[in-house]
Amino acid sequence: MNNTVYLDNSATTVVCDRAIEYINHALSVNYGNPSSLHVMGMQAEEELRKSRAAVAAMLSCREDEIFFTGSGTEANNTAVFGAARARRKRGNRIVTTAVEHPSVLEAVKLLEDEGFEVIRLVPDVNGKIREGDIFEAVNKDTVLVSIMLVNNETGALQPIKTARAAVTRAAAPALIHCDAVQGFGKMKISVADLGIDLLTASAHKIHGPKGVGILYKKKNVHIPAYIVGGGQESGLRSGTESVPLISGLRGAIEELPKTDEKVRAVRDYAAELFGGCGFAKINSPTDALPYIINISVPGYRSETLLHYLESKGIFVSSGSACAKGAGSYVLRAAGLSSDRVDSALRISFSRFNSKEDVDRLFSALKAAKDTLRSSK
Amino acid sequence: MKEIILIKNGELVLKGLNRRTFEDIMVKNIKRKLSGLGAFDISRAQSTIVISPKGEDFDMDEAVERVGTVFGISAYSRAAVCEKDMEHIKQVAREYLADALSGVSTFKVEAKRSDKKFPLKSPEICMEIGGVLLEAFPHLSVDVHNPQQVITVEIRDREAFIRAGQIRGAGGMPVSSAxxxxxxxxxxxxxxxxxxxxxxxxxxxxxxxxxxxxxxxxxxxxxxxxxxxxxxxxxxxxxxxxxxxxxxxxxxxxxxxxxxxxxxxxxxxxxxxxxxxxxxxxxxxxxxxxxxxxxxxxxxxxxxxxxxxxxxxxxxxxxxxxxxxxxxxxxxxxxxxxxxxxxxxxxxxxxxxxxxxxxxxxxxxxxxxxxxxxxxxxxxxxxxxxxxx
The missing domain is CATH 3.40.50.620 (HUPs)
Known part of the structure; x- marks a missing residue:
């Protein structure tokens, strides 16, 4: 479509040119298996090493602390199951939030069935977890704290550093995991500064390809492998690495802008338009990551608005793309009225969006309001 | 050994003078359904339609699957074709039925003789073929009342067919006949x-x-x-x-x-x-x-x-x-x-x-x-x- 306005960048992003170039090269020229002993294997291994270095630089960590997986979901599963199982003899409590991605929530639910005690912290109306709640939840029995860096529906930044303080104060044997899928490549992240042991990221949210997840695991922290086999990725994740896709991730990282100025300007413009229009309400906190703005148009169903917008070539989300159709559990957990939850749209930006895109979205939503039948 | 598909019409047989028209439609529907699976002949005799592949590359498994979706068919089966000669029929029976009989312990043989000039009468055919099968597959015994597998030998005008059981068809009437x-x-x-x-x-x-x-x-x-x-x-x-x-x-x-x-x-x-x-x-x-x-x-x-x-x-x-x-x-x-x-x-x-x-x-x-x-x-x-x- 020629006139497409893509505003669903937290679901996935268009793959940038350099990523495609690197992928093609690894598919057609440098196609060896990194585990092979010969020179072609060595060249493929070198590709992986360069990508690992690029990711490590993004997180201010060591190269050997980076492991590639098949998806963000797989990295989250590996971290959550791994941490709980590695430390189960030392305690029984898991602290997480009610607004994590399903790949954390569902994993934690299985652990609960296995006998772990799970504390799920509920955010305030802005979608943020309260620091006091974290201190209260973490006790000396806690083996895992898993809190996301940026909420995928509202863009709210979570107080990750507090987790380390709480674990230290309680003298808990806990590992700290941070799902940073929505923040990686969009804000400065230093794993040492955050005080975390495990972190998850993904390539396709930053104009890399689908099919690459990233797991950071702090040196000397040990968790069992989730997928076993040929011992790739230092035994933590077996299976031949997808060298082309991992190279594509490096291409995407190299293309990342130095600052988020452009996106921030677009978001601020959107916040101004929607904040002042009278028919919409903004559900994201003001200090949220500028890549996401969540709004509600009370009186209209999210899905209807979404399909109306798509008929005008504008693509947004009615919650997270992983939970098609269902009303947002995140906004509900944040205590928003059902009128706001049922009419919520997640607008998510990339560096390729402009103020004109926001203008088109705004006038289309205004037109929707005038033509569509409202729900009672 | 040549294998074919035998198809029995359902309610069609009740339709008196219209039968021919209904059958024509059904044959057309079958032809359309089987197109792309390789060359085959389709012929009619009494209330049976016979599909015989013309070459080795005909996809028999898929054809049987698709015949199961054609309305108007009450039952169908795969069958082996033999010459109308008892020795040949016996030989084919031993080879062709090995799979069908390996998983059962009791069977019986039925014979249908539309060629009344065939030297053996139906009960005699059953006896002989039953004997051959008992000899070839010693794990079997005959049960004429509740057999786990029914073997049918059909003596037709030009050739004979051997088949093990039959499958219920999709039933109903041929599409577009109504x-x-x-x-x-x-x-x-x-x-x-x-x-x-x-x-x-x-x-x-x-x-x-x-x-x-x-x-x-x-x-x-x-x-x-x-x-x-x-x-x-x-x-x-x-x-x-x-x-x-x-x-x-x-x-x-x-x-x-x-x-x-x-x-x-x-x-x-x-x-x-x-x-x-x-x-x-x-x-x-x-x-x-x-x-x-x-x-x-x-x-x-x-x-x-x-x-x-x-x-x-x-x-x-x-x-x-x-x-x-x-x-x-x-x-x-x-x-x-x-x-x-x-x-x-x-x-x-x-x-x-x-x-x-x-x-x-x-x-x-x-x-x-x-x-x-x-x-x-x-x-x-x-x-x-x-x-x-």
């Missing part, structure tokens, strides 16, 4: 089942779907296509018309009393559907309605819609329970598609308290403010067609 009708399909569980049941009674299918974007999702349309693909395995190609219905929904919501929304919507759908159907020489409409299932399927609600009908509205599910309908939808593999959670009719247009005992006069009064003819014409003009097979 004419053509249009199914109003929503995307739910019921309408594909209704379409299947009427195709089984010999109807060729057209389909009509009403779409109300943006209140309905593009995925709902995709779902309808996937459902029709499943039905088309039985019915053959289906012509689908997608009618844009948003304007009509909005006009109803704007101009009519709320408790009549659904009834007026269904009256509009019927008006449009029968016009589209008539234009394609359809003799009837088909719906998936089941009495009392929802407010719009009560007797009074059905009758205020039917009063507009200028052709029969066939409702094969009208007396069926949901459980029965679901059982058929599982059988034809549409259930899992039907339950995907995409709204096919947005709740924005659903009245909180629908009329369950409406009268025609009330409906006519309620839709007075609509320019019915203009709305219908616009919807029909913008209807988009495609073929599903």
């Amino acid at each position: 004419g053509r009708a249009a199914i109003m399909i929503s995307g739910g569980i019921d309408s594909p089942v209704a379409a299947y049941l009427m195709a089984r009674r010999g109807l060729e299918l057209n389909a009509i779907h009403f779409a109300s974007p943006p209140y309905t999702s593009p995925r709902a349309e995709l779902k309808v296509r996937q459902l029709l693909e499943k039905v088309a395995r039985y019915s053959g190609t289906i012509r689908l018309g997608i009618v844009p219905f948003t304007e009509i929904q909005e006009q109803i919501a704007k101009n009519c009393p709320e408790e009549y929304f659904t009834l007026i919507m269904r009256r509009m759908m019927l008006r449009i559907a029968q016009r589209l159907a008539a234009a394609r020489s359809c003799g009837a409409l088909i719906t998936g309605e089941s009495l009392g299932q929802v407010a719009s399927q009560t007797l009074p609600a059905l009758s205020v819609v039917d009063t507009l009908a200028e052709m029969p509205v066939l409702r094969p599910l009208i007396g069926m329970d949901k459980e029965d309908i679901i059982a058929i939808s599982r059988k034809i593999d549409t259930f899992e598609i039907s339950i995907q959670p995409y709204e096919d009719c947005c709740t924005v247009f659903t009245p909180k308290h629908p009329r369950t005992r409406p009268t025609v006069e009330q409906c006519e009064k309620a839709e007075q403010a609509l320019d019915i003819e203009a709305l219908i014409e616009r919807a029909i003009a913008a209807t988009e067609y495609s073929y599903i097979d």
